[in-house]
Amino acid sequence: MKNTKYDRIADLYKADEHRIRNACLAFLVGGIIGFLGEAIIMILTTKMHISRSEASTFMIVFFIFVSSLCTALGFFDKLVTKFKCGLLIPITGFAHSMTSAALDYKNEGPIYGVGSNVFKLAGSVILYGVVSAWFFGMIRYLIGVIS
Amino acid sequence: MLLLNSFLFCGTICMISQIILDNTKLTPGHITSILVVVGAALDSFSIYDLIIKYVGGGAMLPITSFGHSLIHGALAATNSNGFIGLLMGMFDLTATGITAAIIFSFVFSLIFKPKN
Numbered sequence: 001m002k003n004t005k006y007d008r009i010a011d012l013y014k015a016d017e018h019r020i021r022n023a024c025l026a027f028l029v030g031g032i033i034g035f036l037g038e039a040i041i042m043i044l045t046t047k048m049h050i051s052r053s054e055a056s057t058f059m060i061v062f063f064i065f066v067s068s069l070c071t072a073l074g075f076f077d078k079l080v081t082k083f084k085c086g087l088l089i090p091i092t093g094f095a096h097s098m099t100s101a102a103l104d105y106k107n108e109g110p111i112y113g114v115g116s117n118v119f120k121l122a123g124s125v126i127l128y129g130v131v132s133a134w135f136f137g138m139i140r141y142l143i144g145v146i147s
Numbered sequence: 148m149l150l151l152n153s154f155l156f157c158g159t160i161c162m163i164s165q166i167i168l169d170n171t172k173l174t175p176g177h178i179t180s181i182l183v184v185v186g187a188a189l190d191s192f193s194i195y196d197l198i199i200k201y202v203g204g205g206a207m208l209p210i211t212s213f214g215h216s217l218i219h220g221a222l223a224a225t226n227s228n229g230f231i232g233l234l235m236g237m238f239d240l241t242a243t244g245i246t247a248a249i250i251f252s253f254v255f256s257l258i259f260k261p262k263n
Binding site: 023024025026028030032034035037040042056057059060061063064065068069073074084089093094095099101102103104106114121124125128129130132134136138139140 | 150153154156157158165168169175176178182188191192204206208210213214221222233244248251252261262
C-alpha cells in the first residue's frame, strides 16, 4: 500500500520533470532554428547585396531542402522524437511530413502511392490555412469597403 | 538585436506548442493547424506584420507565418482586383515554400529508399 502510493507520487514528479525538460528542449531547438534563419538573411543581405524579401525566400527554401534531405537520409525522425515541437513547428516540420509520407508510400506506386499520399499530413495545414485566410480576409475586406 | 528577438520568438512558439502537446490529447497535426489559423487571424489586422518588422527571420520560420503569408497575398490582390482578388492572390507568397517542398519530397522519394 505504502509502496504503490510512493510509486504513484514518484511517477507524477517524473512526468513533470519530463514535461519541463521537453519544453526547455523545444525552446532551445526552436530558438536556434529562428536564430539561424535570421543569421542567413543577414549574411545574404550584407554579402550578396540582395533585397530582404528575396533573402528570406532563399532562407525558407534552404530550410526545406535541409529537412527534406535529412528525412530522406533517415536521421530526422530520431531528432524529431527527441526534440518534438522544436522541429515540428518551424517550416522544417512541414517539409518533413511531406517527404516522410512520400517515402513511406513509395512502394505502392507513383500514382496511388506517392501522388495521393504526399499531402496526407501537410494537407490539413493547407486546408485550414486557406479556409481561415479566406474567412479573415473577407472580414477585413468588408470592413475596408464599409468604412 | 534581430538575432536575439528571432531566438526568443521562435523558441517561445515552439515551447508553447510543446506544453500544449504534453498536457492535452492534441496531436502535432492539430497543433500545426491551430497555429496556422492563429497566424491568419493575427495578420487580418496587421499584427503579424508588426511582429515580422521587429523579429525578422525568426517570425518567418514557424508555421504561423504560413497563415500570415496566405492572407497577406490575398489582401494585397484585393487592392488591384477587388473582391475576386481574395481567390487570385491566396498562394502568391507561399508558392515558393509549397513548390519547393513538393519538388524536394518528390525528387528525394525517387532517389532514396525508405528506412525500416
